[in-house]
Amino acid sequence: MSDAVELFLKEAIGLHSGTVGSSVIDHAVKQRMNACRMTDIQIYRQHLATSFQERQELINAVIVPETWFFRDREAFATVSRHLQATPGLDRPIRLLSVPCSTGEEPFSIAISLFEAGFAAEDFRIDAIDVSSQNLEKAERAIYGRNSFRGGDLGFCAGYFDNVDVGLQPNARVRAQVTFIRANLFEWILPIGQGFYDIIFCRNLLIYFDRDTQEKALHRLGGWLSPAGLLLVGPGESGIPATCGYVSIRSPRAFAFRKAERPTGNPQPSPFARSIAAAGMRRPKPVPAMKEMPARPFSTPRIIKEIPTVPSVDRAAASLAAIERAADTGRLAEARQTADAHLTQFGPSSEIFYLMGLISDADGAAEEAIQNYRKALYLAPDHAETLAHLGLLLQRRGDSAAARALAGRLAKIEQRKRKS
Ligand SMILES: C[S@@+](CC[C@H](N)C(=O)[O-])C[C@H]1O[C@@H](n2cnc3c(N)ncnc32)[C@H](O)[C@@H]1O
Known part of the structure; x- marks a missing residue:
């Protein structure tokens, strides 16, 4: 609806329209324009730029308040x-x-x-x-x-x-x-x-x-x-x-x-080398430990570092195991293995897609939508995710969003047929 509003939300609270979906932001903006009795987005943008109160109201309208007692106990x-x-x-x-x-x-x-x-x-x-x-x-x-x-x-x-x-x-x-x-x-x-x-x-x-x-x-x-x-x-x-x-x-x-701060000048890890080779930015480290006051810590634990360059085969085998558990209805096990996979191998469209399927099968629709969106954020053309998210949104009565996803899916399939 308005790139300027999306930019404001990104700069103000970090909300990324690609992750939550522009429709969520559009919905909040429409709600606020109605509340302000405005029909012109340009006028609303000017209002937003000059009113602290309106900026807070838009933030209130767009955030996801979902929470409950002892969530993930x-x-x-x-x-x-x-x-x-x-x-x-x-x-x-x-x-x-x-x-x-x-x-x-x-x-x-x-x-x-x-x-x-x-x-x-x-x-x-x-x-x-x-x-x-x-x-x-x-x-x-x-x-x-x-x-x-x-x-x-x-x-x-x-x-x-x-x-x-x-x-x-x-x-x-x-x-x-x-x-x-x-x-x-x-x-x-x-x-x-x-x-x-x-x-x-x-x-x-x-x-x-x-x-x-x-x-x-x-x-x-x-x-x-x-x-x-x-x-x-x-x-x-x-x-x-x-x-x-x-x-x-x-x-x-x-x-x-x-993480402990490494001492000396160690060789770059294979992970760092692969990041450099792919032309990606290296993650910023958290602030140096010496900036923090020393606190007593009498029982230091030795924590094994998670391997940062897992073998592709192990990641694929782990995904297959999650899929098998989900397919045979062992949802608790599938969830647990998926969480472990995410910790060990990091985010990927495949793992979020599977997590979406598991939440979907478990009746946790909100969680499923979040996972599917994350999969699409990483791989916008992930056909299975587009199809499942579309079905889920349709079931929840959001036909417009479901139609938009079906349109995206049709274009992908058209492209595939041509190539
Ligand atoms: C889904 S709730 C999470 C609540 C709780 N931590 C939980 O896990 O159940 C997300 C919350 O993040 C808040 N939020 C979003 N952006 C924020 C920011 N930049 N600073 C502080 N809170 C923010 C929203 O207002 C919303 O209440």
């Missing part, structure tokens, strides 16, 4: 175990949830740490999001059924109060969290404030292009203590390893720590 268990196993941390332990959306994630962190035996004075959680609308909901902290999905959350009962229209984390849980409206790319760690021991940055990097992902991980690296953990979403688990982090290999937690 293993991440919370891993953090509790990590903090229990790391004696000598300065108190209070500092945790950051960015983006926190409507608050389910930071409140889940607080509950899981209470469950693990930490006292209120032992930890503090900062929770950041760019959407004023989401933060208003987070501060109200009243949650309906949609915020509690899957899994047995019975253990949480004692941490919630029944209020008229839903459940509210009790005062003890709410007191642990400070909400801050800020943009990941603009927020500055307050002077004198220590580094974070844990950063949750989940389900945000997927909306960024490669450069913006690097920029985000570079910023987070500057806020994270040397022994700290960074947690990302399952669909993002291939990203940190290419930006100066190493996986701690805790299954289904998607947890990373900053």
Whole structure:
């Protein structure tokens, strides 16, 4: 609809139209133009350029607020175990949830740490999001059924109060969290404030292009203590390893720590050489460890580096294994193998396509759409992905988007026939 609006969103919050799809942005712009009673996109653009309030409203309209309590539960268990196993941390332990959306994630962190035996004075959680609308909901902290999905959350009962229209984390849980409206790319760690021991940055990097992902991980690296953990979403688990982090290999937690800085002047790795040969840019390392204050870390762990140049055969065999598991209905196993594949071999259209199929078969339509979009982002002509995404969108009633994909598919097939 308007390249200028797409550019504004990319520069303001990192949102990449190629990843989320222009239709998502068009929809938000139409919604805002209606709200402003405007019919001319040029006039709306001028309004956007001069009104801070409108820029915030457009951001509110375009972001994906999807979140729920204990989403990817293993991440919370891993953090509790990590903090229990790391004696000598300065108190209070500092945790950051960015983006926190409507608050389910930071409140889940607080509950899981209470469950693990930490006292209120032992930890503090900062929770950041760019959407004023989401933060208003987070501060109200009243949650309906949609915020509690899957899994047995019975253990949480004692941490919630029944209020008229839903459940509210009790005062003890709410007191642990400070909400801050800020943009990941603009927020500055307050002077004198220590580094974070844990950063949750989940389900945000997927909306960024490669450069913006690097920029985000570079910023987070500057806020994270040397022994700290960074947690990302399952669909993002291939990203940190290419930006100066190493996986701690805790299954289904998607947890990373900053890589040690190499000493001396080592030979470039085969990975670096292959990047150079392909004319690609080398990922920026996260800030040097010496810029960070030393923190006690009494039980250093030896983490095996994930091989960076896996054999093509092993990657293909791993994809085939995922496909076999999915084909025979072993979806949990297929998911687990796909997550491991992503961590080990990095993002590719094939793995995102398979992850899309698995989520689709599992009834997780939103997740399937995200995975299919990521596959198309890496390989816009991936015919199977175009077909499956089209069917899924059709089933969800988005006929216009389904038709557009069918058109793309028809053109690809036409091209194939000609060649
Ligand atoms: C899908 S939610 C993720 C919430 C939670 N971390 C989770 O995984 O359940 C994405 C959130 O990112 C926020 N967001 C998008 N761009 C942002 C930015 N540049 N800075 C801070 N928050 C941002 C949106 O407002 C939205 O609430």
